[in-house]
Amino acid sequence: DQQVKQNSPSLSVQEGRISILNCDYTNSMFDYFLWYKKYPAEGPTFLISISSIKDKNEDGRFTVFLNKSAKHLSLHIVPSQPGDSAVYFCAASERNTPLVFGKGTRLSVIA
């Protein structure tokens, strides 16, 4: 039973446009959400996070939105750059339990 779902395996966006990556979850006890970014042949790196008490968190070009009633979060990248091409993992945590990761979405930013 997949608790964190990233239903789009891949996404292509033109440079300068907005990239929107989506993530759905089923466990209503999740209270902390994170996005990780992974380049080929490297380990994932932390990108941005959001607590369940917020509905938005922004860090430069990256914004994460959380809709608790819909159990949905999204990562917006504006403007998208070729260096943003990577696999993005959504992750969620219930208090005092390890993260649960989604399957990832491969973003390709086309110049």
Added chain:
Amino acid sequence: DAGITQSPRHKVTETGTPVTLRCHQTENHRYMYWYRQDPGHGLRLIHYSYGVKDTDKGEVSDGYSVSRSKTEDFLLTLESATSSQTSVYFCAMSGTSYTDTQYFGPGTRLTVL
């Protein structure tokens, strides 16, 4: 870069042989994790540790064991490797809680023939 390394980085082995992967960190982080990454499955937690000699099973622990005899080292052992354990293995660490930023190692590509 956070101080976490994995060894070996690549390994080819045969079915039925034991394999041990090592994760070493220099940050004195309490929590450590082993994940595997497979196409179509994303990152799946194998085992994790919340302190020296304190470990627990993750989502896909069958066929794997771990040990943590000191803070800096977290070992993953495949007692008898199978072809289904061919994967890329990532170790990670976090400081004071499960939701602290996890810092990942560079990964170990394991092929079981």
